[in-house]
Amino acid sequence: DIQMTQSPSFLSASVGDRVTITCRASQNILTYLNWYQQKAGKAPKLLIYSASSLQSGVPSRFSGSGSGTDFSLIISSLQPEDFATYYCLQSYSPPLTFGGGTKVEIK
């Protein structure tokens, strides 16, 4: 199985900060990498697909980059509604596997 190592697991930041979350795959997954945002009691919401494509309706302050084994999710200017938990997911090879998550909290 492909292991996804996400870091950091916890992040404390202020409104307006630039935030970077990384995900590393245990093998080459090309660009089969999605990023999701999850708020308490809600389903995960797709933000980025194919490593760098912005899902329709998602604010442009979210962006993704990377290929192969190393990927990043960047929030250019953190907004109050962005405080949530973020997960990466590889779909290169089943079983699909999620990263461990990054909880973004208010500093």
Added chain:
Amino acid sequence: EVQVVESGGGLVQPGGSLRLSCAASGLSFTSYWMHWVRQAPGKGPVWVSRINTDGSSATYADSVKGRFTISRGNTKDTVYLQMNSLRVDDTAVYYCAMGMLSPDYWGQGALVTVSS
């Protein structure tokens, strides 16, 4: 608007069975793969299974292989997850999602509790 709605969750004893249903609308159902993802309380999501557009191919996580079966009824725009031999550690919110190789559009989830 894309809508994905799960149903069929509930309380079941260890060793029991349960069938989840998921109705999708707003997109061409037969053009999308369907996924089940579960999330235990306080934990991250875990992918469970997916089925291709015509139902001819299904894949499972090792933890449910041989116990769970995914199927789809393309005339009803519905996907199912038959869960047998349920264990306490199957307790989770089960999400249904539409997508291609990955889950893109998610439902609100159905809680499955396995307990005596």
